[in-house]
Amino acid sequence: MSTNLPSTQDLLHLELFLPYRLNVVGSFASRALGRIYDERFGIGIPEWRVIAQLGEFGRLTSRDIGELSQMHKTKVSRAVTELEKRGFITRSENRQDRRESFIALTAPGARIYAEIVPLALAFQARWTEGLAPEELRVFERVLSILTERGRHLAGTYHENER
Amino acid sequence: MSTNLPSTQDLLHLELFLPYRLNVVGSFASRALGRIYDERFGIGIPEWRVIAQLGEFGRLTSRDIGELSQMHKTKVSRAVTELEKRGFITRSENRQDRRESFIALTAPGARIYAEIVPLALAFQARWTEGLAPEELRVFERVLSILTERGRHLAGTYHENER
DNA sequence: CGCAATTAGTTGCAAGTGAAACTAATGTCA
DNA sequence: TGACATTAGTTTCACTTGCAACTAATTGCG
Numbered sequence: 001m002s003t004n005l006p007s008t009q010d011l012l013h014l015e016l017f018l019p020y021r022l023n024v025v026g027s028f029a030s031r032a033l034g035r036i037y038d039e040r041f042g043i044g045i046p047e048w049r050v051i052a053q054l055g056e057f058g059r060l061t062s063r064d065i066g067e068l069s070q071m072h073k074t075k076v077s078r079a080v081t082e083l084e085k086r087g088f089i090t091r092s093e094n095r096q097d098r099r100e101s102f103i104a105l106t107a108p109g110a111r112i113y114a115e116i117v118p119l120a121l122a123f124q125a126r127w128t129e130g131l132a133p134e135e136l137r138v139f140e141r142v143l144s145i146l147t148e149r150g151r152h153l154a155g156t157y158h159e160n161e162r
Numbered sequence: 163m164s165t166n167l168p169s170t171q172d173l174l175h176l177e178l179f180l181p182y183r184l185n186v187v188g189s190f191a192s193r194a195l196g197r198i199y200d201e202r203f204g205i206g207i208p209e210w211r212v213i214a215q216l217g218e219f220g221r222l223t224s225r226d227i228g229e230l231s232q233m234h235k236t237k238v239s240r241a242v243t244e245l246e247k248r249g250f251i252t253r254s255e256n257r258q259d260r261r262e263s264f265i266a267l268t269a270p271g272a273r274i275y276a277e278i279v280p281l282a283l284a285f286q287a288r289w290t291e292g293l294a295p296e297e298l299r300v301f302e303r304v305l306s307i308l309t310e311r312g313r314h315l316a317g318t319y320h321e322n323e324r
Numbered sequence: 325c326g327c328a329a330t331t332a333g334t335t336g337c338a339a340g341t342g343a344a345a346c347t348a349a350t351g352t353c354a
Numbered sequence: 355t356g357a358c359a360t361t362a363g364t365t366t367c368a369c370t371t372g373c374a375a376c377t378a379a380t381t382g383c384g
Contacts, residue, residue: 010280010283012283018191019188022188022191023189026184026187027232029181031316032315033181055174056175061332072371077333077335078334078370080333097380121172127180127315139300139304143183150187154193224362224363225363234342235364237340238363243364261348262361262362263362326384329380329381329383331379333376333378334377337373338373339372343368344367347363347364352359353356353358354355
């Protein structure tokens with residue numbers, strides 16, 4: 001009864017190779033969600049991530065958003081610019097440090113957030129429906145470990161700066 | 163002792179949101195592996211996927227490669243063109259169906275494959291090191307289910323054609 | 325203080341991407 | 355057979371991306 005698990009052997013089956021599998025499943029999720037965000041709200045995934053962080057934490061700087069959502073600072077910059085142009089967020093200069101500015105959801109932005117959250121949660125619920133809670137728990141635990149190790153294996157430079 | 167698991171609630175924490183997490187971990191893996199492929203062999207991830215499939219299955223058409231590796235046909239086309247230009251693969255017309263051609267690794271291509279496979283396996287081994295086999299087994303099982311469902315949630319159009 | 329180093333954020337640029345249109349070949353079906 | 359539909363693969367185009375360089379502000383340190 002072999003484990004079918006990744007191990008050190010001399011054969012490689014791409015369809016069992018974790019980095020490949022994680023990218024495939026991630027891209028499926030992005031495609032499905034991206035379509036929802038775009039069709040119903042006209043925004044992309046980077047914009048959604050910005051809104052999600054602002055909805056969860058309130059006022060943040062671009063730097064905070066990048067760190068929290070693991071996005072490159074240029075991606076954050078562009079998403080923020082776009083969201084501001086559409087009136088979903090506002091920027092206000094930080095008088096204590098005029099390099100940065102505080103970003104917050106406007107009322108329309110908060111409305112979008114309030115509309116997307118249940119959709120996102122429903123999507124996740126449907127996606128994980130029927131899986132044993134214990135299995136899901138293990139899955140998430142392993143996922144956390146792989147993410148943390150991946151952050152280091154990827155080197156000092158992740159998608160966001162530093 | 164709450165489960166910390168995704169469920170239908172009215173709060174969303176992006177850092178616990180599965181689509182987000184899967185994309186983050188996938189991008190870490192891609193970045194780490196991509197750096198290896200590029201630095202040591204001068205190829206990118208799409209090229210690596212093509213080589214991997216040819217190394218595993220032998221002679222294939224571009225269509226096969228796209229299906230097996232879940233890549234859009236244009237991405238396959240470009241990777242194949244590039245690999246041919248570098249002498250890692252050859253194309254030979256299929257006389258039974260002259261729309262397609264068979265693609266196979268050349269000797270240098272097979273050498274690259276033979277060099278990358280142990281690196282990839284070692285990477286995976288190091289990445290999953292110390293995790294309980296039973297946990298990894300559960301992880302992979304859930305990952306398979308999520309992938310299969312994701313394929314459908316993403317709609318008929320995945321990254322590859324149709 | 326004053327000057328070098330650091331940091332927040334933006335922009336130019338070159339590369340990579342997928343959708344759609346396209347070419348050429350094959351399949352289908354009356 | 356002949357016309358229409360389908361398929362393999364390529365190319366064009368618009369868009370996204372990350373890196374590097376940049377600006378402006380702040381910090382650190384002699």
